[in-house]
Amino acid sequence: MKKPHYLFSSGRLRRQHNTLALERATGERSPDDDPTDEGLPSVTPDGKNHPFPVETVDSLYIFGEVDINTKLITFLGQQGIPAFFYDYYGYYTATLYPRESQLSGRLRVDQARHYLSPKRRLVLARAFVESALFNIERVIKYYQPRLSGDEQLTVQKALLDLKRDRDALPLTVDIPTLMAVEGRIRDRYYRLWPYFLGTDVVARFPFNKRERRPPSNELNALISFGNSLCYTTVLRQIYRTALDPTVAFLHEPGDRRFSLALDLAEVFKPLLVDRMIFRLLKTAELTPKHFEKHLGGCYLSEAGRKIVVGHWDERLSQTVQHRTMNKRVSYERLIRLECYKLVRHLCDPVGEAYQGFHMWW
Amino acid sequence: MPFCIAVYDVNQKRTGKMLKLFRRYLTWVQNSVFEGDLTPAQLKHLQQEADVLLQDNDGVVFYQLRDERYVERIALGVDITNRSRFL
Numbered sequence: 304m305k306k307p308h309y310l311f312s313s314g315r316l317r318r319q320h321n322t323l324a325l326e327r328a329t330g331e332r333s334p335d336d337d338p339t340d341e342g343l344p345s346v347t348p349d350g351k352n353h354p355f356p357v358e359t360v361d362s363l364y365i366f367g368e369v370d371i372n373t374k375l376i377t378f379l380g381q382q383g384i385p386a387f388f389y390d391y392y393g394y395y396t397a398t399l400y401p402r403e404s405q406l407s408g409r410l411r412v413d414q415a416r417h418y419l420s421p422k423r424r425l426v427l428a429r430a431f432v433e434s435a436l437f438n439i440e441r442v443i444k445y446y447q448p449r450l451s452g453d454e455q456l457t458v459q460k461a462l463l464d465l466k467r468d469r470d471a472l473p474l475t476v477d478i479p480t481l482m483a484v485e486g487r488i489r490d491r492y493y494r495l496w497p498y499f500l501g502t503d504v505v506a507r508f509p510f511n512k513r514e515r516r517p518p519s520n521e522l523n524a525l526i527s528f529g530n531s532l533c534y535t536t537v538l539r540q541i542y543r544t545a546l547d548p549t550v551a552f553l554h555e556p557g558d559r560r561f562s563l564a565l566d567l568a569e570v571f572k573p574l575l576v577d578r579m580i581f582r583l584l585k586t587a588e589l590t591p592k593h594f595e596k597h598l599g600g601c602y603l604s605e606a607g608r609k610i611v612v613g614h615w616d617e618r619l620s621q622t623v624q625h626r627t628m629n630k631r632v633s634y635e636r637l638i639r640l641e642c643y644k645l646v647r648h649l650c651d652p653v654g655e656a657y658q659g660f661h662m663w664w
Numbered sequence: 665m666p667f668c669i670a671v672y673d674v675n676q677k678r679t680g681k682m683l684k685l686f687r688r689y690l691t692w693v694q695n696s697v698f699e700g701d702l703t704p705a706q707l708k709h710l711q712q713e714a715d716v717l718l719q720d721n722d723g724v725v726f727y728q729l730r731d732e733r734y735v736e737r738i739a740l741g742v743d744i745t746n747r748s749r750f751l
Contacts, residue, residue, distance in 0.1 A: 320684040
C-alpha cells in the first residue's frame with residue numbers, strides 16, 4: 304500500500320532510474336530568512352545517496368531543505384504524488400499538487416452550485432460545524448470524569464454551554480454567525496485544556512489562550528503544527544477523489560489555498576490533533592527542550608517535529624470498528640469516507656443529507 | 665500488508681536493468697536481493713515487468729508472506745537496508 308514519506312534530511316531530491324532518490328547533505332542548514340542568504344542551497348549534497356521505491360510513495364512531506372528541479376516535478380506529477388513543503392520553522396508553506404487525475408465535471412458543477420446557493424451552502428457549513436462541535440464534546444466528555452471539584456464543575460458548565468450552542472445551530476442563518484459560534488466554542492474549549500493536561504504538564508507548558516502568527520508558546524506551536532498536518536492529510540484524501548479542493552462551504556473559497564481541506568479538517572481536528580497533543584504531553588514524549596524561540600514566536604525543533612510526525616503517522620493508521628461498514632477502518636480512511644459522503648450529498652440532492660462525522664467511541 | 669522478498673539471478677548484462685526496476689518497488693537489501701511491502705496488484709506489475717526483461721538462463725524468485733508480522737529478520741555483519749519512511 305502507498306504511504307506518505309517524510310523527508311527531514313536536507314539535500315537534493317531527484318528522479319533517478321525512474322524512482323526517487325535523496326542525496327543527503329551533511330552540513331548544517333541556515334534559516335530560510337537569513338539576511339546573507341542568496342537563495343542558493345545552504346548545504347551541498349555530499350552525503351549518502353538514498354534511493355527509495357516510488358511505487359510505495361503516497362505523498363511527500365518535506366521538512367528539510369531540499370533542492371528539486373523540473374524533472375522531479377514532472378516525475379511527481381506523472382506519478383500523482385503530492386508534495387507538502389514546510390519552512391525552516393516548521394510552518395506549512397506550499398503544496399505541489401499534481402495535475403488532477405480524478406476529474407468529474409458533473410461533480411464540479413454540483414459543488415459550485417451548492418456553494419452559490421446560500422441555502423444549500425448553509426446546510427453543508429452547518430453540518431461541518433455541528434460535527435466539529437460534537438467531536439469537541441466527545442473529547443471533553445472523555446476527560447470530565449477524571450477531574451474533581453471546581454475543575455469538574457467548570458468543565459460541566461462549559462459542556463452545557465457547548466450543548467446549548469450546538470442545539471441552537473439550526474437557527475443560524477448565515478456563515479459568519481456559524482464561524483463565530485465555532486470560534487467561541489473553540490476558545491472556551493482551549494481554556495479547559497489546562498485542566499485536561501493536569502498540573503504536571505501545565506507547570507512545564509503554561510497555556511492560557513490560543514494565539515497564532517506567530518504561535519506565542521509551546522502549546523500554541525504544537526496546535527499550529529498539528530493543524531497543518533491535519534490540513535495536508537485531508538488534502539491528500541481530497542486529491543484521491545473528484546472533489547475540487549478550492550471550493551469550500553464553511554470557509555470562503557479563497558485564492559491560494561485549498562479551503563475545502565480547511566472545512567473537513569475542522570471535523571477531524573478534535574479527534575486527530577487535540578488528542579495527539581494530550582497524548583504527547585501527558586506521556587512526556589515532548590518536553591520543553593523540543594521547542595525553540597525565534598522572532599517573537601515559539602516553534603518545534605527538528606527533533607520535536609520528528610516525534611510529532613512519527614506519532615501522527617502511527618495515529619492515522621490506527622483502526623476503529625466502523626459501525627455500518629462492519630469492518631475496521633483506519634483514521635486516514637475515515638477522512639476519505641468523509642469525502643465520499645460529501646460527494647454523495649453534492650450529486651444526489653434528494654437522497655440523504657450529508658451528516659458530518661461523529662466520533663462513536 | 666503482504667511482505668515480499670525478491671531474489672534474481674540474471675546475466676551480468678541485465679543486472680543494471682533489474683536493479684533499476686526493482687528499486688522502483690522494493691528496498692535494496694544486498695546485490696540482487698530486495699524486500700518490502702507491496703499490494704497484490706503492485707506485485708503483479710513488478711512480476712510482469714521483470715518477466716519482460718528475462719532472457720536465456722535468467723530467473724527471479726519471489727517469496728511472499730501474508731504479513732510482515734511473520735517475518736523475523738536477522739542480519740549479521742553490515743546491514744545497509746533502510747526501509748524507514750522517515751528520511
